[in-house]
Amino acid sequence: xxxxxxxxxxxAGYTGSHLLQALPPILLAFVLSLPLAKLANSxxxxxxxxxxxxxxxxxxxxxxxxxxxxxxxxxxxxxPLNISIALSLYALALMVPAASDGFRSVxxxxxxxxxxxxxAPTARFLKVELPLAGPVLLAGVRVVAVSTISxxxxxxxxxxxxxxxxxxxxxxxxxxxxxxAGVVLTAxxxxxxxxxxxxxxxxxxxxxxxxxxxxx
Amino acid sequence: MNGNPYLxxxxxxxxxxxxxxxSGIPMRALEHLGYTALGVFVAALIAVPIGLLVGxxxxxxxxxxxxxxxxxxxxxxxxxxxxxxxxxxxxxxxLLSFVVLAxxxxxxxxxxxxxxxxxxxxxxxxxxxxxEWQILSRVEVPLGMPLLVxxxxxxxxxxxxxxxxxxxxxxxxxxxxxxxxxxxxxxxxMIAGSVLVIVLALVLDLVLxxxxxxTAPRGARTA
Numbered sequence: 001x002x003x004x005x006x007x008x009x010x011x012a013g014y015t016g017s018h019l020l021q022a023l024p025p026i027l028l029a030f031v032l033s034l035p036l037a038k039l040a041n042s043x044x045x046x047x048x049x050x051x052x053x054x055x056x057x058x059x060x061x062x063x064x065x066x067x068x069x070x071x072x073x074x075x076x077x078x079x080p081l082n083i084s085i086a087l088s089l090y091a092l093a094l095m096v097p098a099a100s101d102g103f104r105s106v107x108x109x110x111x112x113x114x115x116x117x118x119x120a121p122t123a124r125f126l127k128v129e130l131p132l133a134g135p136v137l138l139a140g141v142r143v144v145a146v147s148t149i150s151x152x153x154x155x156x157x158x159x160x161x162x163x164x165x166x167x168x169x170x171x172x173x174x175x176x177x178x179x180x181a182g183v184v185l186t187a188x189x190x191x192x193x194x195x196x197x198x199x200x201x202x203x204x205x206x207x208x209x210x211x212x213x214x215x216x
Numbered sequence: 217m218n219g220n221p222y223l224x225x226x227x228x229x230x231x232x233x234x235x236x237x238x239s240g241i242p243m244r245a246l247e248h249l250g251y252t253a254l255g256v257f258v259a260a261l262i263a264v265p266i267g268l269l270v271g272x273x274x275x276x277x278x279x280x281x282x283x284x285x286x287x288x289x290x291x292x293x294x295x296x297x298x299x300x301x302x303x304x305x306x307x308x309x310x311l312l313s314f315v316v317l318a319x320x321x322x323x324x325x326x327x328x329x330x331x332x333x334x335x336x337x338x339x340x341x342x343x344x345x346x347x348e349w350q351i352l353s354r355v356e357v358p359l360g361m362p363l364l365v366x367x368x369x370x371x372x373x374x375x376x377x378x379x380x381x382x383x384x385x386x387x388x389x390x391x392x393x394x395x396x397x398x399x400x401x402x403x404x405x406m407i408a409g410s411v412l413v414i415v416l417a418l419v420l421d422l423v424l425x426x427x428x429x430x431t432a433p434r435g436a437r438t439a
C-alpha cells in the first residue's frame with residue numbers, strides 16, 4: 001500500500017496512456033463493424049468466412065502480433081500506436097460477428113413494414129434497424145471493451161507504457177504491491193468502462209431497461 | 217537494422233542449429249504444448265463438473281456467469297508475474313495462472329452446453345424413465361458437445377498465449393525466442409519466435425474447430 005501511495009503520479013500516468021491505447025480501438029471497431037457486418041450479412045458465404053476468419057484472428061496471441069506488426073507498419077516495437085492497431089484488429093474480430101448477429105436479430109417483417117411506411121434506406125437503417133440491433137451490439141461492445149483494456153497490459157513487456165509496466169517493473173524489482181495494484185487497477189478500469197457502457201445503453205435504449213440480452 | 221527483418225527471421229528459422237538440442241524449436245514447441253495441455257486439463261477437472269452441474273440444475277448460474285465475465289477483465293501478464301513473485305521460479309506459478317485463466321471459458325462452455333438442450337427433449341427423456349445422470353450424460357452432453365468443445369477451444373487459445381508469457385518469468389516454451397530477442401535487440405529472432413507461436417496457436421485452434429464440427433450430433437445441428 002505504501003508503494004501505491006508513494007507512486008500515485010506514476011500510476012496516474014500509466015493509467016492515462018493505458019486509456020489512450022485502449023479507447024480508440026474500441027471506438028474504431030464499433031464504427032467499422034457496422035458497415036462490415038452489413039456487408040457480411042449480404043451474402044451467406046461471406047458471413048461464414050468472416051465469422052471463421054474472425055475466430056482464427058482471435059486465436060493469435062497478442063504478443064506475437066505486437067512483434068510482427070511494426071515491420072509492416074513502419075512503427076517501432078515500443079510504439080503505443082502499434083499496440084492500438086493490433087488491438088483494433090482483435091476488437092474487430094470480436095465486434096464484426098457480434099454486429100452481424102445483431103443485424104440478423106432484426107425481423108425482416110419489421111424492416112419491410114418500415115419501408116412500406118415510407119422510410120428511405122438511410123433513415124430506415126438509423127431509426128429502425130440500428131436501434132433494434134442495439135442490445136446485441138451493446139453486448140458485443142462490452143466484451144470488446146473489457147478484453148481490450150486487459151490486453152493493453154501485454155505491451156508492458158515490450159516497454160510500452162501502460163498499467164502493464166507495473167507488472168514488469170514490480171516483477172523485476174520484486175514489489176508485490178506494485179503488481180497487485182496493476183492487476184486491481186486494470187480490472188477496475190475494465191469493469192468501470194463496462195458499467196459506463198451499460199448506463200449508456202440504458203440512456204440510448206430506454207426500452208431495454210431491466211432486460212438482459214444474450215447472443216446466440 | 218540493415219536487411220529486411222522478415223527475411224532475416226526466415227533465415228533464422230531455416231538455420232538447422234535452431235532445430236536441435238534442448239533449446240531447439242521442436243523441444244520448445246513440445247514444452248509449449250505440454251504447458252497448454254496440462255493447464256487446460258487441470259482447469260477442466262475443476263470447471264467441467266461444476267459447469268455441467270450448474271447447467272443441469274440451474275443452481276448458481278448467476279455466480280457462474282458473473283465469474284466468467286469478471287475473469288475476462290483479469291490481465292494475464294499481471295497474474296503470471298504476481299504468481300511468479302509469490303511462488304518463486306518453477307512450473308507451479310505459470311500453471312496456476314493457466315488454470316485460473318482457462319476456467320472461465322470451460323465453465324461457460326459446460327453450462328451453456330447443458331442449457332442448450334431443448335427443455336422438451338429433456339422432459340421427454342425424463343418421461344421415458346431416465347435418471348438425472350442418464351439425462352445429463354446421454355441427452356444434454358451429446359446435444360451440447362459442440363458448445364463444450366467450444367469452451368475447450370477458448371481455454372486453449374487463452375493458455376497458449378499465457379504460456380508464452382511464462383517464458384518472461386523464466387520458463388521454457390516458444391516465448392523464449394521472443395524474450396531472448398527482446399533482450400539482445402535481435403528483432404529477426406523475435407519475429408521468428410512470433411511466427412512459431414502463431415503457427416502453433418492456429419494449428420491448435422483449427423484442430424479444435426474441426427472437433428467442434430465433428431462432434432455436432434447429426435440431425436440436431438445448431439448454429
